[in-house]
Amino acid sequence: MVGELRQVAFLLWPGTHPATVMPALAVLHAANRMAQAELYQVHCFTLDDQPLISAEGWQLPARPWSGEWVRHAQLWLVADSMLLPSSIPAGVAKQCRILVRDGVPVGALEGGIYPLAMSGLLDGHRCAVHWRMLDDFRERFPAVIAGNELFQVDRGRLSSSGGQATLDFFLSLLAEERDPDLAAMVAEELVVERLRDGSERQRVPLRNRLGSTHPKLTQAVILMESNIEEPLTTDEIARHVCVSRRQLERIFKQYLNSVPSQYYLELRLSRARQMLLQTSKSIIQIGLSCGFSSGPHFSSAYRNCFGITPREDRNQRRAQQAMDVIVRV
Numbered sequence: 001m002v003g004e005l006r007q008v009a010f011l012l013w014p015g016t017h018p019a020t021v022m023p024a025l026a027v028l029h030a031a032n033r034m035a036q037a038e039l040y041q042v043h044c045f046t047l048d049d050q051p052l053i054s055a056e057g058w059q060l061p062a063r064p065w066s067g068e069w070v071r072h073a074q075l076w077l078v079a080d081s082m083l084l085p086s087s088i089p090a091g092v093a094k095q096c097r098i099l100v101r102d103g104v105p106v107g108a109l110e111g112g113i114y115p116l117a118m119s120g121l122l123d124g125h126r127c128a129v130h131w132r133m134l135d136d137f138r139e140r141f142p143a144v145i146a147g148n149e150l151f152q153v154d155r156g157r158l159s160s161s162g163g164q165a166t167l168d169f170f171l172s173l174l175a176e177e178r179d180p181d182l183a184a185m186v187a188e189e190l191v192v193e194r195l196r197d198g199s200e201r202q203r204v205p206l207r208n209r210l211g212s213t214h215p216k217l218t219q220a221v222i223l224m225e226s227n228i229e230e231p232l233t234t235d236e237i238a239r240h241v242c243v244s245r246r247q248l249e250r251i252f253k254q255y256l257n258s259v260p261s262q263y264y265l266e267l268r269l270s271r272a273r274q275m276l277l278q279t280s281k282s283i284i285q286i287g288l289s290c291g292f293s294s295g296p297h298f299s300s301a302y303r304n305c306f307g308i309t310p311r312e313d314r315n316q317r318r319a320q321q322a323m324d325v326i327v328r329v
């Protein structure tokens with residue numbers, strides 16, 4: 001259970017919330033404590049000389065990266081999903097390539113997947129990306145095989161979609177690198193009810209999101225989510241799930257307090273907003289891909305739903321991101 005000491009380094013981009021890396025640190029520190037031995041020596045680095053302090057006022061101990069790197073068993077790039085990196089320093093990219101050449105695993109937590117992809121080391125590899133960032137990531141890095149799994153390991157490239165998935169990932173690594181029994185003890189210590197496999201999808205099961213287990217409702221919503229670009233009519237949905245139109249409308253009213261057509265419209269608009277804020281696709285392209293026949297039709301429906309036009313919403317988001325950079329960097 002003891003084994004050799006393993007060095008683990010986390011390189012955090014400016015603006016990263018300390019909570020992004022805390023699940024990983026919790027597992028590693030708990031492993032040392034439960035094994036009553038120093039299995040892991042953890043190092044946290046920043047790209048600047050600013051302390052990592054959350055908005056709530058708590059600070060993560062870290063020291064600036066000087067450009068000189070000691071040999072680590074694992075290197076993790078970490079960034080906040082709300083302040084995604086726009087570049088990777090040449091020295092960091094070089095160090096990542098050296099580690100990969102030497103057979104040392106290189107990983108990314110949450111937004112850290114962006115600089116890792118920028119290094120070119122993910123081309124042709126599978127990785128896990130948080131579902132909110134997935135469209136943007138796929139558009140920017142078409143050579144990378146990005147998925148919405150919880151976490152992914154592919155030929156020395158490690159990736160976690162973030163949040164609770166990072167806890168699952170490091171428990172999985174602990175079981176593989178050290179001892180499944182130790183991983184179980186750490187999971188129990190951290191009050192983890194179930195160890196999730198990396199291949200599990202990130203999104204909450206549909207029936208949980210709907211707050212209902214009604215099979216016809218679930219089938220209808222799955223159909224809607226699968227037909228965003230070319231929406232089905234309410235009659236077509238009812239026919240596919242083998243109920244009458246009136247019965248389908250009663251089910252939606254009872255469980256969602258909505259009618260199928262309105263729920264479907266809001267679903268398409270939510271999808272459009274996600275694309276609008278995460279990708280560089282034109283407003284016309286987004287509207288068409290979400291089932292709207294024209295730009296004015298899309299803009300009108302969007303404004304009625306969100307109280308703002310698509311262009312205004314995108315411009316406000318970009319202005320806020322620019323302000324965040326000024327405030328945090």
